[in-house]
Amino acid sequence: MNWEEELTGSVRHHLSGLCEEKVQQVVTHLIEVTGVESMEDTSLVTEADLTEILKPLQSRKLIAGWKPKGSEGVSTSPLTQPPQRVPMLVLDDIPGPxxxxxxxxxxxxxxxxxxxxxxxxxxxxxxxxxxxxxxxxxxxxxxxxxxxxxxxxxxxxxxxxx
Structure with missing residues (x-):
């Protein structure tokens, strides 16, 4: 599994209420606009980086899920859980923003x-x-x-x- 698939799985895990199209939009925003180049970069993402694409509470949930272990109690990481199998969309198939x-x-x-x-x-x-x-x-x-x-x-x- 490459880091982009891990990123998609992580967004899907922490924001389970989002539709698949929105998950893909968030991942694309993180890569193209924010500049995330690896899963390690997610610990550097701030709420301000996500204001254009997510609601404030959604941003906080996602960022809290990416905090390094030990920074606040016990957290479950989506990387330790098997990813859900969802068909990947080609960027050309995604409409809009x-x-x-x-x-x-x-x-x-x-x-x-x-x-x-x-x-x-x-x-x-x-x-x-x-x-x-x-x-x-x-x-x-x-x-x-x-x-x-x-x-x-x-x-x-x-x-x-x-």
Missing amino acids: VQSEWAYDFTIPWENAPPELRRALKSEVPPTPSLRRRLVQIVVEAATKKNSTKISKRQMSVISKK
């Missing part, structure tokens, strides 16, 4: 922007608040069409830097 590549390829549909907004931006004059709101509305509508599931904070951050 897990797939963030689309945000890098996203292009702002300037053709949908009002002419006054385009003129203001071209002449480097700050657009009016109503034009700025319209631009945000255009970008969010286009992003929602591109990705039908919930758009993550990270994805919007990538788009906003364009």
